Amino acid sequence: MFTTFAKKSLAVLAVTGTAIAASMSPALAEYPEKPITMVIPLGAGGSHDLNARVITSIIPTYLEQAMIVRLTPGAGGQKGTQEVANAPADGYTLLFTHNYIDMLQQHVETLPYDPAEDFVTVARVNFAPIAVAVLADSPYQTMDDLIEASKADPGGIQMAHSGNWGALFVPAAQMMKSLGMEWNLVPYQGGGPALQALLSGDADVTMGFPSSLSSHIDAGTVRILATAGPERIYDDIPTFTEVGVEGDIGFMHRVVLAPADTPEDVLATLSEAFVALGEDRTFTRMMGRLGENIEIITGAEYDAMRAEQSVAYEALVADLTSQ
Template sequence: MNRGWMRAAFAAAMLFGATAAAQADTYPARPVTIVVPYPAGGATDMIAREVSQRLGETWKQPVVVENRAGAGTTIGAGSVARAKGDGHTLLMTTSAHTISGHLYKGLPYDPQKDFRAVTLVTKVPLVLVVNNDLPVKTLPELLEYLKTHGEQVNFASPGNGTAQHLSGELFKIRTKSGITHVPYRGDAPAITDLMGGQVQMMLATATAVLPMIDSGKLRALAVAHDRRIQALSDVPTFAEAGMPDFEAATWFGLLAPASVDDAVVEKVYRDVSALVDTPQMRKRIEDMGGDVMNSGPADFEAFMREESEKWGNAVQASGASLQN
């Protein structure tokens, strides 16, 4: 091999590394946008705003949350996939990101190849909540009610292809009931209609419905988790309520466009990890019903691969399929 070529290649690699490190040192050079693929007011939006506020203080730059809802998170995700890979556009997404590739036909981006994992912030179990007008107070009572009234019961979700949607489909299969899925553009409108009686039940992110449960506007029947959660200590798990092996959760994590430099990814992860690891932020997440994860890029990437396989199996079992 030509030694001159080798020296040139080595010099180019060193220059690239130095450039990437310099970019990380000056990052962020301008305001950063965190795209949330749901409307304002939902669980993802709440987590993103908690993170953005603290990041803005750390970076001395505005960190703005931009809500781009629709099509089961694919509109917001698509905008980030097309963004410049300089770290100034990030995506705060959920398990829906690992579902979309299995559910939607003709996505204009690849959920895995077009993004870089940055950090998994938290996992939040789903909780089964019902409208107060539904004449049930426990999971066994609901199961009995569905035997004769299942076709009159609608279940809400924050959108097609979300963990809440597929968990509802799996609940429908498990209970052999005729409940009908009604998708919304995010948690907030779904919960509003649930309280108003337009839909009767929902497997909701605990974060999104805690205030409504605490105020008595919604009734919690069971938590889809392997243990009770601190924020809902009086609500049984599905197993405790008589339905074993029914667990479901969503998660909240930061992604970046695939072309972003390793050094920038590492800086964002370190800074987000530091703020999430503070006692104040940990308590905030736990009070919202979540488990603090704080996973780094490699662990988050591996986790998303596992999630993709799990939810792919759920999509196949449910028979769900959508056109983007």
């Protein structure tokens, strides 16, 4: 009898112990336990892709797990964005996007997600001024040449961009309205494909950011005609302000977002890793080679900026679509 009772007791203890261990294991687990996927809702070869390759090569040092890039272009960035909105809020699927996809598109059309409610900021990595680019052998030697030709032949100049209401489309639309000219805006699935359209001769002009343009400038295949902002980036290239385009036009913020219900401790781990990344010497050097800056803003601080962007973009869309 004793032996039977002992065996039953041991069996009960074994089952109970297993149940306790199973119930405790999630609490004991430390994030991250597996690789993290960073979804880019744009095509290959653009500035986001290039920046992401640098980020994901260094940040595993601070997360002790790999970060894997997944390109999911389509619908002007909505396809990849919706994928992350529908992903589990566990910190293993992040979105690497920009301010136009994030906060402007909602004012243009009804989205299958709510950017303000469905996402929260992990970190804003940097911001970049856009540039107007043509081939080195283009007949448009200066921005004034391009403006004059555009006014003389409305719609005759093909401008490749990264998708309607995206990071290349918006400043192009603002520039056309400000200068009273018209381009034929042709959409591609991201800045990389738009740049390839220029390089192949399928477009007369495009816009781009330092990381995607710098190697082509160095190689002498692409020429910059103007850059965003009031201050010159290149000594011999005018700014948008100098050619008559006023306002805060052509700046893209690269931001990492997570699904809104991601636990606070997971967000904190991710944000701390990005802050450390921003101070990493190798990361700083590699971003410098791309011609990109580094300015990490985390969590609530950039979420407040997102709210301000939404208000500004609502007014912008109303202005650009007004007759």
